[in-house]
Amino acid sequence: MSEAETGEGLKSSTLQAEREAIDLYGKPGLGHIKIVDLTDEHFRELYADMRKINRPEEHTERTELLRRLLQARHSRDGKRLHSRPIGEARIRRVHAVLHGALTDAVKLSKIRPDNPTDGVWRTKGGKRKQGRAKPLLWTAERVESWAKTGKIPHKVMVWSSDQCGNFLDFADASEERLYPAFHLDAYYGPRRGELVGAEEKDLSIERRRLHVLQSQSDDDLDDTKTEAGYRQIPLDDETARVLRAWQKRKIAERLSWGEAYQDEGRVFSYENGQALKPEYLSSRFRILLERHANIRARHEEGWPVERIARKYRTPEAAVEVALRLVLPPIRFHDLRHGAATMLIAAGVDDKFVSEVLGHASVSFTKDVYAVVADELSEDATRKIAAFIPRQNRLRAVGASNVPSGR
Structure with missing residues (x-):
């Protein structure tokens, strides 16, 4: 053989x-x-x-x-x-x-002199694909080094649970329209194309399930990356609440647009109902990170909260959230890596994590995320809905040092 x-x-x-x-x-x-x-x-x-x-x-x-x-x-x-x-x-x-x-x-086998598949489907370029870069955690030490040098230590970086929670709080307080998409991605890690391609008929808030059936690349709907990509993502109560509020917002937008509304049946869409462009989701993510960094920069220059809020046309509550923590840079896709890392660090079963992420195998999940999850494990003490600390929960628990999900 x-x-x-x-x-x-x-x-x-x-x-x-x-x-x-x-x-x-x-x-x-x-x-x-x-x-x-x-x-x-x-x-x-x-x-x-x-x-x-x-x-x-x-x-x-x-x-x-x-x-x-x-x-x-x-x-x-x-x-x-x-x-x-x-x-x-x-x-x-x-x-x-x-x-x-x-x-x-x-x-190798010398069975035949030529390859009949040559030229049937020409691939772009001739470079061999390099091995997958495994994620690295933004620890306090790495954040401090980046702040001094501006050098990002690795190609793929993921936030700690505190950093991820701060970003979600900031997006929420900023009244970012697509906050629900960022929330879902940070908690369960669907790919960008899967978020954009998700259809309303495949989301059941009552059953707490999102069925991932397709993905969108540029303007075209396609199947998911692998057969394993066809999956159901279970939703916690808080995520269900966020998505229910999102549905109500979309209904209000539909009424506002009237006959001009173009309903394409997607879970996440533009205000007029049209399907999102995948890059738009990444663009909104980058804008939020840049605004977060600018707010902190203006504060270091001595600007008061009120002036910063007026400058960036953002609620004062969002300014206050940004001033609590430094957010080092990551890519939108790294929210997916972060979700996998935090689920594993929170003690969720590897097989479950692999299925939620749509990975081909459990061994792949463990191979890619085990090291960074081990680094993060001290920050995670509860599962699923509770693995990202959020500001309103922290107020509720008072002096408790147990992080909990929003």
Whole structure:
């Protein structure tokens, strides 16, 4: 048995993704053809029929290839698979796996002289993707060093629970319209495209569930990053309260816009109901961080709270929140890393965290986040809704030193 078949040398998450590509698409689509007989046309036909999967209107004249693909995807491990159409991103990933397998057949096994997948789908650039950068925690020492030098210590940084709580309090006090999206991301870590692509019909506040079925990249809806991305995110009571208030706000906006309202059925949208652009969410996040930093800078120059509030057109309550804590820079996507880190540090079961984040495997979750979660563990004493300390909770508990969620 070859290394490719055993998965020797591969991370478990990579192995699972490659097996998924082969079991659901490669074998049922092309497994009946000898490797030496495969041509580029076989692969083009495979990808063409993959695009038809779960699109009933295109099943009137099923090819034998499409029938095999549908049968393979009907169920797996006793569970019925999702019903979303196959997106271009998944087809590209399947192609990458099949291309790699055929490359081995040419260079290692010497089964055939050429790779029939070459040129079927050309990838951008020729650089090999580097390994995943693991997150690093913004400890007090690292924050102090950054404040002196301006140098960010690592590519991927995550906030401590105190820092994350301060940001959410600041966004809330600033009356940021998209605060609910930031809240959901900080607590449960859906990807940006999943936040933007989430549809109202897949959110049940009463059942405390958000079903993640799709993702949006630029202007196009696509399936999630992996099969594991199709998942349900359980919601705590506070997150449910935030989302319920958000729904009421959207109803008020709908009434205000009247006939001009363009309801696209998304959980998070612009005021006129249109779907958000993914970059807009990141832009609002950066604006909040810049405002937080500017408020602190003006305060260090001696400006009173009232003047700062007028300067940045923000409530005085938000200014007071910003003055409580330094917020070192992170990217919007790092809220997802922070959610994973804080859930693990709070003692939540690794398997549960992996499922909530939509990771391919538990081992991947532990491999990426174990070290930084260990650093953070002293800051987390409660689970899920209570792992981010918030100002109104701290007032409620008085002298208690137990952090609690909002």
